[in-house]
């Protein structure tokens with residue numbers, strides 16, 4: 001099904017280019033993009049820039065999670081902390097990252113870490129929100145159960161809160177995975193350093209190599225899709241019990 | 251079976267929610283070891299609140315709860331609890347749900363632990379469902395898992411909050427009988443909240459009646475304690491006897507006749 005719809009999309013695209021008689025630098029056809037793809041893969045440029053971008057995306061995603069998890073726990077558990085911290089968190093989300101990113105590149109010396117930090121900023125919030133929602137969804141009965149069994153705080157976290165919140169956390173991670181690519185790209189846009197898919201995209205646009213712009217866009221989509229797929233796979237492994245529930249009752 | 255040592259006692263117990271809703275007032279009770287006590291009363295009166303105080307899950311606003319002379323959570327054998335719903339962990343299999351109390355007590359995996367879990371599953375009739383997840387179980391089976399989990403660590407006190415409230419009438423009767431069997435097979439004291447007067451009379455040694463209306467500023471009290479003298483073992487046919495119906499009528503009056 002997916003492959004058929006994809007072929008139809010390509011065909012429609014090619015026809016649009018042929019009938020509309022667009023110039024190549026306005027709307028290149030799939031065949032132009034294909035040729036360009038072979039060139040940049042052939043000389044290794046695409047792989048090189050993709051690796052750079054990936055090396056920002058993945059730490060961005062991981063660091064975002066590592067910060068969001070304890071902070072989410074704190075905000076979900078302590079009304080005082082929630083009152084003190086949430087206004088700043090929400091305000092920080094009202095400012096577009098693209099506006100903060102230039103500042104970060106001034107404050108953070110390392111170009112690389114400035115880009116990672118932008119990715120962290122983008123990823124962090126949706127994951128945080130989902131962690132809080134997940135922790136708040138734990139039924140009070142199960143807290144009573146753990147208390148009645150003299151469970152320690154750590155046991156309650158490990159055996160109750162974490163597994164109970166996991167489905168919602170993983171849903172947040174899926175959103176975060178796709179956003180992390182955007183974050184790294186924004187970091188690359190504002191950061192004048194000659195590497196990364198963002199850099200490739202900007203230079204291609206300046207040179208009116210619209211087919212190369214398409215190649216980069218498709219690569220970005222592929223990266224985002226793969227990360228999403230990875231989280232989905234993780235979800236399938238960790239949440240096997242959810243599939244059990246969809247079978248008929250025994 | 252009934253021993254006269256003080257087992258669970260409350261003295262002048264009061265509870266206020268969030269410094270504004272006065273739910274329970276001046277509750278002094280004692281429950282004997284090995285007894286089966288039921289609590290009935292109108293909805294919202296504070297039955298679950300009292301049950302949670304018994305378990306040490308809420309701190310009393312004043313007065314105290316003592317389980318064999320100690321605060322409930324300080325007692326060496328943790329209590330067992332069964333809720334009306336949402337009581338199982340959906341990500342754990344039946345086996346792992348029942349294993350939880352032993353896990354938390356640090357009982358190592360091994361023959362002894364497996365033996366206890368298997369024995370409990372046998373007792374509640376869940377052989378062959380060890381690897382099922384809660385979502386695959388009927389309501390009655392899920393409550394059996396809850397009962398097995400509540401008893402696997404051999405608690406001295408079993409607290410049940412409307413354990414059969416979400417079940418159909420037939421399953422409910424059967425589960426009541428099974429609970430009686432289990433209670434007779436184990437040295438455990440049972441405190442059960444129920445909405446069904448008939449169920450209370452059929453199962454319990456004593457029925458407590460709670461009245462009041464906390465929402466309108468009338469904190470709840472225990473307004474009657476009715477001993478049930480039907481012989482044991484109890485069975486469903488007893489519901490037709492005059493004694494049974496007399497007790498049911500007495501309790502109904504005790505609820506309706508307040509204040």
Ligand SMILES: Nc1ncnc2c1ncn2[C@@H]1O[C@H](COP(=O)(O)OP(=O)(O)OP(=O)(O)O)[C@@H](O)[C@H]1O
Nearest residue numbers: 267271273292293294295296297298299300464465
């Ligand atoms: N977490 C809470 N915060 C504030 N008020 C509460 C809370 N839980 C219960 N209450 C209130 O305390 C009173 C007693 O509640 P409780 O759940 O003990 O009643 P109940 O007798 O068990 O009712 P039901 O038969 O419907 O289960 C009610 O007025 C209820 O609204």
Ligand SMILES: [Mg+2]
Nearest residue numbers: 297298299411
């Ligand atoms: Mg209740």
